[in-house]
Amino acid sequence: MAEAHHNLHYVYLALGDLPASLEAYQRAVTLQPNLAILPPRxxxxxxxxxxxxxxxxxxxxxxxxxxxxxxxxxxxxxxxxxxxxxxxxxxxxxxxxxxxxxxxxxxxxxxxxxxxxxxxxxxGETLKEALRNAKSDNQPVSLDRAYRLIGQVCAR
The missing domain is CATH 3.30.200.20 (Phosphorylase Kinase; domain 1)
Incomplete structure (x- = not known):
């Protein structure tokens, strides 16, 4: 049963279903801790x-x-x-x-x-999310917002 959940974790990852993938992984590791993909820490x-x-x-x-x-x-x-x-x-x-x-x-x-x-x-939000959130009514990102985003990316 644990192996099945572990395999489902990878299937859901491939499908892009992150919540289902996480749930399958957590069930697998709960049932069989040696299926963990990371050290116990x-x-x-x-x-x-x-x-x-x-x-x-x-x-x-x-x-x-x-x-x-x-x-x-x-x-x-x-x-x-x-x-x-x-x-x-x-x-x-x-x-x-x-x-x-x-x-x-x-x-x-x-x-x-x-x-x-x-x-x-x-x-925080990713650049992709910031660009998506900055767009409104299918309009391009304003020049002011673009300058601020690029400034954050290039800071220091």
Whole structure:
């Protein structure tokens, strides 16, 4: 039963049904804790999004007592050495960067075949959401709003 829920988690991810995917994952891990895709210190609370090679989860870091964002390389992608090397490069690059406009790397590793990068969780709207919310009545984003958004992106 736990394996079925675990498999459903991935099916729902592929379909883009994030709430159903999260529910299936949580049921699987409740029934069989060894199906967790992250070390026990990280408790998945939400699925933030799906990209071309990974899934971003909002999790709770039980050691640091803070919310974190965890990017997990999709297993099908992890089997491609080139993509795995790129994921490792991303983590190593993040580790060396120190700038107020760049999110810090908190952790990076592999757990039961799942490769992950942990960063602080930043609450707020994405640029995509800001652009969508800024548009009204199917009109383009105002020049003033565009300047403010670009200013935030380029700050510091």
């Amino acid at each position: 990280y408790r998945i609370e939400a699925i933030q999004g799906i990209g071309g090679v990974g899934v971003v989860y909002k999790a709770w870091d039980t050691e640091q007592q803070q919310p974190v964002a965890v990017k997990v390389l999709q297993r099908s992608q992890a089997q491609t050495e080139r993509l795995l090397a790129g994921f490792r490069r991303e983590a190593n690059t993040l580790r060396t960067l120190d700038h107020p406009g760049i999110v810090k790397l908190l952790d990076f590793g592999e757990y039961r075949g799942n490769y992950y990068i942990v960063m602080p969780f930043l609450a």
